[in-house]
Amino acid sequence: MASKKIHAIYTDDDLLLHAVKETRAANYHISEVFTPFPVHGLDHAVGIAPTRIAITSFIYGLIGLGVAVVMMNYMMIQDWPQNIGGKPSFTYYQNMPAFIPIMFELTVFFAAHLMVVTFYMRSKIWPFKKAENPDVRTTDDHFLMEIDVENHDVEKLTKFLYDTGASEISLIENEQDH
């Protein structure tokens, strides 16, 4: 489907935030916003659903905890019980205080690393991937808002965006390769 989009560039994050709010209030559809740094409150203003990555992090933490318990039980109790400092090594719970630091470490390790991997997969980024952002200046000091033209009047939309403080407005057509 041939779609038309408008790229509006802003030079200030406050300006961008106001523009996003106004654009949404005027019932235009924002498909994406590119910023050089995380802008506070932007995800809420654009109307993106709250992230669920915290839930995955909790689950990964539980997995890490489980792995630590199984691992220490296998290593220190079943496979090769060792007498370290005279601590009882016959059952897991008797020796548990010694294992708690490991349980803690693996919980954090799993939660952190798997959460990063999840984030990369969810954001569809991987090594050597070609950058998707349409304008290199959005990695420096410019902010870009992408609006779907849909069946709106381009002239009116451009005028509207100009009034919100956009410093550059360009019409992008037929983005088939995306």
Next chain:
Amino acid sequence: MYTLPRNLKLFSIVLIVLGLAGIIFGFLTTPKTIDDVKKIMAEQEGHHGEEHAVVAHDEEHTANFVDEARGQEGYSETSMEHATDLKPEGHGAASHEEHVLHQLQTRPWSATFVAAFFFMMIALGALVFYAIQYASSAGWSPVLYRIMEGITTYLLPGSVIVFLIVVFAGTHFYPWQNHDLVAGDKILQGKAGYLNFPFFVIRAVIYLLGWNLYRYFSRKNSLAQAETNNYEPHRKNFKASVFFLIFFLLTEATMSWDWFMSMTPHWYSTLFAWYIFASMFVSAITVIALVTIHLKNMGLIPFVSDKHLHDLAKFMFAFSIFWTYLWFGQFMLIWYANIPEEVTYFIIRIQEYKLLFFGMLILNFVMPILVLMNSDYKRIPWFVVIAAVFILVGHYIDIFLLVMPSTVGHNWSFGIPEIAAFLFFLGLFIFIVGTGLGKVSLRPKNDPYIKESENYHF
């Protein structure tokens, strides 16, 4: 402007009266002579024949606490043998009955002290939290200043009561005040330069003066700030807060050694002061959150948003974990090293107080973690209230376990003296904090950060 609601006022007064009656009852009904004790013990044996089986089973179970691999059975018993500060002789008792008599007479003292200190430390912790806000020039919290000041109103009466208890408790709490014992104990003689009664009282007076003076001047400056249009009172408060925090961290350490660790003067732990501080801090922040929710429900603080509650709940969550970290740090090192001098502290707590000792971990660690883990739940008042109840009950038990095993040993129970002391100080706390909150406007006008605080958003 807040006024303590009539029902709550009446409720607090009823609590005070009931509690006071219970405390007096507790003191009056302690056994006076060894004959009384013998009678009580005979009665207990008649009634509780079955319970002995349970106790025996328990002992077998807790033997796991010590070294099975080395085959040292009875290690904990041997360690306890050497812990003269926990044994009858430690309290100057000649016989087992005299020892029991001493412990039973100590019980109302301990019960009162646990509750008195618990509520005093809430006020003190709130004062420290308040000082940290000033010293760090926090932008989010000035809307809560009047609430914290209201809670710290309790510091003066609370700390005076605690002071009186620790000074007059004598050998009920502190075996090192028993001259006969010190005369035959090299360790206590070595510590006598620090652990002697005059210096003990001097230190207690210094704590009392330092904490209350800071509270007095910071409150004065804070109120003066609302009346002026320069920032001079705020600057003074900033300086006072910095010095108070230094003073507090030093005195808090010696306070916890003096009032708690010296109950078992042979035993020591370098982490102890931090551990008490963690308990104090998390309880105080929890009470700040509770009072905030109470005032918010009454519609008196429209300038406090759920963002502020969210931050308080984060502190509750974080410091619950901090407390657990310190608790475990202390426990694991002692468990791992298994040195007779050190393990006695935990042996008595695990053998005699098992349910409370491990139950406390669930209340103070597992419950706050589960209830407050989710970010959204930290903004829902009733979720915070649930977590707060767990935390406060848990830390009351924590203080209970600091005092009781060291002073009354296995002759503990949770009866009229304990409940009455808790009710009395709860009533006093509600009454004084409610009155303290009511005197001025709850919005700290003219504070340099008040605008930032009201617009606080994250």
